[in-house]
Amino acid sequence: MTNAEVTDVSARAIELISEIFAGKPEDPAPLYDELRELGDGVHYFPPAQAWFAFRYDDAQTIARHDGIFSSDFFDQAPMGIHDPTDPEHVRFIDFSRRLMAFNDAPRHTALRSVVRKAFTPNAVNRWRPTVERAVDELLDQFAPGQDVDFVEQLSIDVPVEAICAVLGVEHVDRPMIRAGSAGLASTFDPTILGDARDKAIRDALRMVDSIDSVIAARRAQPADDLISLVLEAETEDGENLDAADLLSQLVFLLAAGNETTVNMLSGGIYHLLQYPDQRALLQNDLSLVNAFINETLRLDTPIDMPPPRLARETTTLGETEIPEGAFAFQVLGAANRDPRRFDSPDAFRIERAPNPHMTFNQGIHSCVGAPLARLEGEVFFTKFLTRYPDFSAGDEPARLRAGHVQVRGLEALPIRL
Ligand code: HEM
Known part of the structure; x- marks a missing residue:
């Protein structure tokens, strides 16, 4: 490209990313499409002082090269948003910098090992009856023909009750x-x-304190739950972690899967209403439920942009040089519709196979709770479609939550059961 062409590409990219950051488009997919095909699909956005990768392969490169793209920067950036003289801010920084999400290997490996064993697909199956009971209790509160807002009245309680x-x-x-x-x-x-x-910060710390007291109670008297399992594993494995490290990971588990899972459930129901042929396919054969969940996750990526990574050395993404010390974002929502990876990427096809979406990210920070989110989806959709097979759109239209860049989903989804 000539210099003039490079300038045109950058100017257009900045215009489009500004629109995304202004939270204007309810559906950013058309903007993602243009940004992915513009230049090499890697663009600098000065207001965020960061690079953004819109193509699948580049998003994957960031995830897989954690030695170059670091997550260990919590107390470095963004500078100045916390007050080091405020004791609550200081406590909060200490809590956050211990989270596995903001650490690199080998410390990340040790922090993740605290919960890893409890979240393998097999281990998660142990919680199936618990999730089934939570979903049954919720669905018992409604009856066929009733008008409800699926987001507020149904999906919102599933992940909180389950976790x-x-x-x-x-x-x-x-x-x-x-x-x-x-x-x-x-x-x-x-x-x-x-x-x-x-x-x-105050709200988050109140939750931290209350989980801290539950942990103290389980240390004194173990029960049949994940906190007790983690405490037991801690003693057995002798990991080099302290009580504050454990507390941070457990609180994060409680919080990380709530809004994301709600968005997965409401996104799934929304798609079934939009695509009657795919709905018929699923309702005729509920064994397709996991494939349906995957396709929903691909097209409705609940975390469009995970926290950025900090380049520890100068490197390249596409044809673009990312300088040492720069931040790089993966745009998972754009990667999930990359035509280089997915045929007819905008089509909702529950039988799509393979479906290597990046919704749980890849590499060492890929979602540890994914097996639980999948279990919740499988239990919920199977029970919901069995109890309310004739559900239909409500009188009011569905509303997407505007103004969010990183986390997306529906704000309201009126339906008739
Ligand atoms: C549909 C639901 C969910 C989605 C879409 C989702 C998505 C993600 C994504 C994209 C990441 C990677 C973040 C990054 O790269 O920086 C992540 C990490 C994580 N998720 Fe989830 N998540 C979901 C549900 C859950 C649940 C239910 C839990 C807990 C029970 C959970 C716990 C975590 C944790 C602890 C991490 C950090 C992993 C690490 O840094 O090693 N997530 N999630």
Whole structure:
């Protein structure tokens, strides 16, 4: 490309990424399509001081080369959003920098080992009856023909009830957990500052304190739950971790899968309403439920942009040089529709095989809770479609949540059961 062409590409990329960051498009897919095909699909966005990778192979390169693309930067960036003189901010930084998500190997390996064994697909199956009970109790509250908002009244309780039961914190106050999870999620958004950040940190720390007291109780008296399993494994494996490390991982488990799983469930129902032929296929053969979940996750990527990675050395993505010390974002929602990887990428086809979507990311930080999210989806959709096979769209249209860049999903989905 000539210099003039490079300048045109950069200017157009900045225009399009600005639109995404302004939260304007309800559906960013057309913008992703253009950005993926513009130049080499890797673009610098000055307001975020970061590079963005829109193609599948480049997103995968970032995930797989964790020695170059580091996650260990919590106390470095973004600079200045925390107040080192505020004791609550200091506590929060200490909590966050211990999270597996913000560490590189080998420390990441040790932190992840705390929960890894409890989250293999086989180990997660042990929680199936618990998830089934939580879903049954929820579905019992409704009847065929009733009008409901699927997001607010149905999907929102599934992951919270499931993870509370799995961790053994059923008795902990739900509004506090919801506020704590939302608070923790919003602290990762660098545009949340001032009073809003203070409140988010306070809400998150309240949840941290309450899980800390549950851990103390389980140390004194183990039960049949994940916290007790983790404490037992800690003693057996003798990992070099302290109590604060364990606390951070357990709190993150409680919070990380809530909004994402809600978005997976509501995205699935939305697609069934949009594509009657695919719905008929699934309802005639519920053994397709896991393939249906995969295709939903591909097209409705709940985490469109995971936290960025920091380049530890100068490297290349596509034809673009990423300088040492620069941040790089993977745009998973764009990678999941890359025509180089998926035939007819915008089509919703539940029988798509293979379906190597990047929705749980890849590499060492790929989602540890994915087997639980999949189990929740399998149990929920199977029971829901069996109990309410004739559900239809409600009177009001579905509403996408606007204004979010990293986490996407439906805000409202009125349906008739
Ligand atoms: C559909 C639901 C879910 C989606 C789409 C999702 C997506 C993701 C993604 C994209 C990452 C990688 C972040 C990165 O690369 O920095 C991640 C990491 C993680 N997820 Fe999930 N997640 C879901 C459900 C869950 C659940 C249910 C749990 C807990 C029970 C969970 C716990 C975690 C944890 C602990 C990590 C950090 C892993 C690490 O850094 O090694 N997630 N998730």
